[in-house]
Amino acid sequence: MSIEADAEGMAVHCERTREELAVQALTAGRHGELDGCSTEHLDHCTDCATEQSLFAQVTQVLSSLGPHVFDGIPEPGPRRHRMR
């Protein structure tokens, strides 16, 4: 019984934790730390721990590129000034 409850709780935590990890990756940690539940979950769940290390790599690559990379990307389509 407790095993089933754990498995169910695990799935909920996985979803939550991965959401947190995605937010962390997208904001490069500016959003704050992972909440306690997610941190604890990562200690027990290898799937999520793997996910975290993948996100960490992505974050590292993005931060090494720097935000100026995105500034240089031209907007799609020709730019037209609309004068009215």
Ligand SMILES: [Zn+2]
């Ligand atoms: Zn998990």
